[in-house]
Amino acid sequence: MTLDLVDILTSLDKDEDIHLARILVLLKAFNRPEGPAIEGITKLAKLDFLLRYPSCLEKALLARGVSPKSIPVDDYERLAIEARMIRYRYGPWDHRYRRFLNILAARRLVTVRTDGRTIQIDLTVTGDKLAESLSNREGFKRVFERALLLKKHLDLKARRLMEFIYELFPELTTLEFNEGITFIGKTK
Template identity: 35%
Template sequence: MKSLSRLGTRPASLPLAADDVLEFHAARLLLLMHICGTAGRIDGLTKMAKLDFFTRYPDFFEAARAAVDPEAQTTSADHAEAVESSMVRHHYGPWDKRYYQVLAHLEARQLITVSKFKNSYQIALSTEGAEKAKALAKRPSFATLVERQKSVKKAFGRKSGTVLKNLIYKLFDEEVGKRPLGQVITK
């Protein structure tokens, strides 16, 4: 994964996917904190990862939302290109090994703060981070992601990371729970 500013060092003949670009992941996480967080803050890496999982895997989200609230209306999002960036099975469920690099990138640019709170970390938008997230949310290119994150917030925003982890293991045991550690989660 490289920053946009470093992509010039890549040979032009190599294909480039958004998944390979640091700022793609940074923008998604800024929006996640802004939309799914409480006052621009998410309490815990586990909660952040699980909310991000439901954002990145719309089919899993719809199944989980239906299990928790059968009356909920499904979103009309196009699921044909559902998973835009894969995650792997980790000790606590879905995880992306790039989180540490992306969070460090955001913190170095003073767009977020990361602070220890009890046995967890609070990841919060800074004032500048909140402004950038609001600007991203208004861009048409992020409209689908923003709508999906609003649905995720409505369904699971008040649940803890542990509750979300347990829900994922309960509902998606074959797809996530029984998958070997480090293996990519597919649907």
């Protein structure tokens, strides 16, 4: 049985807390004592794209010279519904980041500040504690490992990260709006 695009989008949208938790774990991995964890929604969206789609993360890390043995992606993850990428208005980046950040800020888990035109995103003390707890839970340990790999190998400026992703995945530029694409199979 194959799911159509509406079914996929509906199933992904139902559990907003998963997206919020993943963003907290990502911010935890990028936490810096000298400044915000992440600067810019564009950078957040691109990093979360790689974190959300393990097959894409794997391909990106391999392109950066990371050993395949160091990349925690299992075969079953390549076949999961979340492995099916959807083209949103601005590419495969979920269009809800502003909403997610507003929810996290309202719950006092993140701070969102502006510096000129750049949005600076950071964890609050409460958010850091929750992200720490999440990153130690069985369901998020692998996500946190991957987020740390992103920090180590893909902590680029937003524009360079975007260029890198489009160079690595040129098919992203040709997707129709709301079209699904699946990255299946080993990229190793």
